[in-house]
Amino acid sequence: MKTNTAKIQLFGTWGCAEAYAIRDFLHRGDVPFDYLELSTDEEARALAHVENLNDPRLPVVIFPDGTRFEHPTIRQITEKLGWFRTPSLSEYDLSIYGAGPAGLSAAVYGASEGLKTVLVERFALGGRAGTSPKIENYLGFPKGISGAELAERAREQAARFGAEILLLREGVRGEFQTGKGVVYLADGTKLVSKASICATGIDYRRLGVPDEERLQGAGVFYGAGASEGSLCRDEHVMIVGGGNSAAQAAIYLAKFASRVTMVIRDDSLRRSVSQYLIDRIHSTPEVEVLTRTEVVALHGDRVLEAVTLRNRDTGEEHTINTSRLFLCLGGRPHTEWAEEVGIVRDEEGYLVTGPDLPRDGAHRRPKNWPLDRDPYYLETNMPGVFAAGDVRHNSVKRCASAVGEGAMAVTFVHRYVANG
Numbered sequence: 204m205k206t207n208t209a210k211i212q213l214f215g216t217w218g219c220a221e222a223y224a225i226r227d228f229l230h231r232g233d234v235p236f237d238y239l240e241l242s243t244d245e246e247a248r249a250l251a252h253v254e255n256l257n258d259p260r261l262p263v264v265i266f267p268d269g270t271r272f273e274h275p276t277i278r279q280i281t282e283k284l285g286w287f288r289t290p291s292l293s294e295y296d297l298s299i300y301g302a303g304p305a306g307l308s309a310a311v312y313g314a315s316e317g318l319k320t321v322l323v324e325r326f327a328l329g330g331r332a333g334t335s336p337k338i339e340n341y342l343g344f345p346k347g348i349s350g351a352e353l354a355e356r357a358r359e360q361a362a363r364f365g366a367e368i369l370l371l372r373e374g375v376r377g378e379f380q381t382g383k384g385v386v387y388l389a390d391g392t393k394l395v396s397k398a399s400i401c402a403t404g405i406d407y408r409r410l411g412v413p414d415e416e417r418l419q420g421a422g423v424f425y426g427a428g429a430s431e432g433s434l435c436r437d438e439h440v441m442i443v444g445g446g447n448s449a450a451q452a453a454i455y456l457a458k459f460a461s462r463v464t465m466v467i468r469d470d471s472l473r474r475s476v477s478q479y480l481i482d483r484i485h486s487t488p489e490v491e492v493l494t495r496t497e498v499v500a501l502h503g504d505r506v507l508e509a510v511t512l513r514n515r516d517t518g519e520e521h522t523i524n525t526s527r528l529f530l531c532l533g534g535r536p537h538t539e540w541a542e543e544v545g546i547v548r549d550e551e552g553y554l555v556t557g558p559d560l561p562r563d564g565a566h567r568r569p570k571n572w573p574l575d576r577d578p579y580y581l582e583t584n585m586p587g588v589f590a591a592g593d594v595r596h597n598s599v600k601r602c603a604s605a606v607g608e609g610a611m612a613v614t615f616v617h618r619y620v621a622n623g
């Protein structure tokens with residue numbers, strides 16, 4: 204194993220969930236790093252300067268300036284990178300929650316158009332798009348671009364225009380009245396702004412089988428595995444999900460793994476995967492697609508060792524040895540906070556906006572709507588609270604549309620700030 208001291212060095216062991224979380228965070232932040240997986244006690248001593256593979260000081264992170272962290276939190280790493288900030292203003296024009304494509308776009312347009320803008324993200328930049336190894340259908344990138352790089356470009360652009368970005372902060376509760384919104388973050392920070400945009404997207408759905416949580420990061424991963432590719436060399440890996448993200452994961456991981464099995468419940472990919480990805484899968488011999496199949500059990504004490512599959516027609520079960528399972532399942536938004544303040548959600552929790560809002564009987568406007576105008580297209584039933592991207596009812600689940608909605612929401616914010 205060679206170490207490159209110009210980059211961050213991360214030393215960990217296979218199956219260590221904390222090391223995975225750090226890998227995932229650095230990868231999504233587009234921070235150059237080398238991950239060195241220690242496999243013997245000698246390596247642990249020689250490279251990470253700990254006693255053995257079970258040393259609780261692992262994982263170890265060493266920054267290029269020599270700063271060493273043992274078993275660090277993501278917060279410590281964020282602080283060392285200079286990315287952990289406190290809000291500089293007591294009141295903003297616009298606060299945005301979620302730094303996926305929609306939130307980043309809103310930050311770029313908001314700040315560039317002179318709004319005092321703050322963007323709050325609970326984990327890493329880029330949202331779900333940030334986990335994509337290669338986005339090929341985003342306008343202007345004919346050869347594709349990784350989600351992490353796209354997010355980093357957007358971050359730079361937003362920061363250049365003066366948007367403040369607060370990472371590792373989560374919006375948990377809001378109090379809204381016309382002209383002013385107060386949002387409380389999980390750490391107690393209070394953000395006040397004239398208008399807010401909720402761009403919190405959706406979360407990955409769980410598989411719902413026993414041991415899933417225990418093995419998370421220890422062989423079970425959510426998303427397309429952009430940070431894991433090179434670690435899958437010559438392995439047989441499995442992907443669950445029949446959408447574009449699962450197809451992307453299969454094509455990406457096939458560059459490293461000797462075999463990639465996609466497990467889908469449907470009888471083909473046709474209904475849920477874009478044709479260009481289907482064509483790509485058909486021309487990638489390492490990828491096989493198991494249709495009408497579901498995962499019913501995970502095996503392994505400390506790390507994932509095997510997966511049991513069941514055929515949905517015959518009920519027949521068989522177990523396949525694998526140490527990496529990537530779950531690319533659709534998700535649901537977490538918008539419980541909205542219900543508490545009377546913001547209308549659909550039955551799956553998506554925020555309802557503009558023309559989709561239910562009307563109050565014979566009146567043209569939503570119940571209790573206080574203004575003498577209709578809600579704007581991306582406005583919820585709470586004046587000044589907007590929704591953009593995947594979290595919005597009836598949204599198109601694509602990067603370009605999330606970016607478009609982020610930009611469009613800012614136009615409505617301007618109108619709201621100017622005229623109410």
Ligand SMILES: Cc1cc2nc3c(=O)[nH]c(=O)nc-3n(C[C@H](O)[C@H](O)[C@H](O)COP(=O)(O)OP(=O)(O)OC[C@H]3O[C@@H](n4cnc5c(N)ncnc54)[C@H](O)[C@@H]3O)c2cc1C
Binds near residue numbers: 302403
């Ligand atoms: C693996 C994968 C590959 C994909 N590939 C493509 C592709 O090639 N082309 C394409 O067009 N689309 C693709 N998509 C879909 C695309 O990524 C999504 O449509 C897009 O990311 C939606 O953007 P968003 O900003 O609405 O939400 P998200 O990207 O989901 O971002 C939401 C952000 O909000 C944050 N957040 C959530 N709650 C809070 C809170 N309370 N406080 C603060 N922050 C919060 C989350 O951490 C997240 O960062 C892919 C999706 C996946 C998962």
